[in-house]
Amino acid sequence: MAYNEKYEEVLRKYMSKNLDAKNAAEARAQELRNKFPEIAEMDAVLNKTAIRIMTASMEGGDYQKKVKSILEEVAAINEARSAFLEENGYPGDYSDVKYECPICSDVGYVNGKMCTCLRKELAIAGYHSSGIYKLIQKESFDNFDFGYYSGEDRKNIENIYNAAREFADGFSKKEMRNLLFIGGTGLGKTHLSTSIAKVVIDNGFDVVYETAQRVFKDYEDERFGRAQKNTEGEYPSAKYEDCDLLIIDDLGAEMQSQFNSSALYGIINTRINSDKSTIISTNLTQGEMLDRYSDRITSRLLGNYDVCLFKGKDVRMQKLKLK
Ligand SMILES: Nc1ncnc2c1ncn2[C@@H]1O[C@H](COP(=O)(O)OP(=O)(O)O)[C@@H](O)[C@H]1O
Ligand SMILES: [Mg+2]
Numbered sequence: 001m002a003y004n005e006k007y008e009e010v011l012r013k014y015m016s017k018n019l020d021a022k023n024a025a026e027a028r029a030q031e032l033r034n035k036f037p038e039i040a041e042m043d044a045v046l047n048k049t050a051i052r053i054m055t056a057s058m059e060g061g062d063y064q065k066k067v068k069s070i071l072e073e074v075a076a077i078n079e080a081r082s083a084f085l086e087e088n089g090y091p092g093d094y095s096d097v098k099y100e101c102p103i104c105s106d107v108g109y110v111n112g113k114m115c116t117c118l119r120k121e122l123a124i125a126g127y128h129s130s131g132i133y134k135l136i137q138k139e140s141f142d143n144f145d146f147g148y149y150s151g152e153d154r155k156n157i158e159n160i161y162n163a164a165r166e167f168a169d170g171f172s173k174k175e176m177r178n179l180l181f182i183g184g185t186g187l188g189k190t191h192l193s194t195s196i197a198k199v200v201i202d203n204g205f206d207v208v209y210e211t212a213q214r215v216f217k218d219y220e221d222e223r224f225g226r227a228q229k230n231t232e233g234e235y236p237s238a239k240y241e242d243c244d245l246l247i248i249d250d251l252g253a254e255m256q257s258q259f260n261s262s263a264l265y266g267i268i269n270t271r272i273n274s275d276k277s278t279i280i281s282t283n284l285t286q287g288e289m290l291d292r293y294s295d296r297i298t299s300r301l302l303g304n305y306d307v308c309l310f311k312g313k314d315v316r317m318q319k320l321k322l323k
């Protein structure tokens, strides 16, 4: 629910973002006109450009030539205007419209496709409410420390770290890649998932990160008519199927039920069939997974996911002892 509120807030902001940028530019232009009569005079001429061109087209005669001379005059005034502003301590483009995103001019879409800037904001909006926004500030590749692992475990975690980095840096919608993080509590599974999420979001992809408990609750709410659709008419669970990268944390912490099992199979299968990447982490051992989930689920998981076995001593405990 919180996800949707944030999501809608971003979409609402985008509805007026382009216009807001234009209005802000106009306010700066007005500020200049109030301060400098010279600018007011120039703007009065510039603001008539469209009308003058239309009039020229109706007057007949050599239309092309008239338009050309109007445009030349406009260019000269613009140049003089910038020069005047700079002489008076302003940037020459002070009252130009300044969009945050030059690709979509803050509209959020280009040729009917969602712009990366909007995607990114929506993803971040999702993190804000799902709690991962805070994690992203705290846990990243940069502060992942190999010093907590010793001997064989250290070699092992270095390999996993490299695989995670490679996954994040090379993330692409063209190639599906899936990771299955298996291992005891406090070994860095969530930390590395968060690290991957950050890089992939920064690269403009649409990432959804949720705990298994939350994911299944969304499906359950939908099934029992408790879920609400967002403005696009989609249930919260739609994002688990649509996003570029889905990260399900703590699989196995959810209640064991037939319903959850079939929801899990649905997600895994749909994403594999649509070539979309997924990361799943779990505290369950492989044996426990086999006991808990049906063959069709475990074979899908073990067959299509690169398995990373986390080993070592609980880092959270090690950090506590150090304090
Ligand atoms: N290699 C590491 N370097 C630094 N901090 C770590 C490392 N591994 C885990 N942590 C920290 O220890 C805590 C538990 O790690 P977490 O990733 O949540 O474990 P898991 O998901 O495997 O149970 C977190 O606060 C995390 O940031
Ligand atoms: Mg975890």
Ligand SMILES: [Zn+2]
Residues within 6 Å of the ligand: 101, 102, 103, 104, 105, 106, 107, 108, 109, 115, 116, 117, 118
């Ligand atoms: Zn954009």
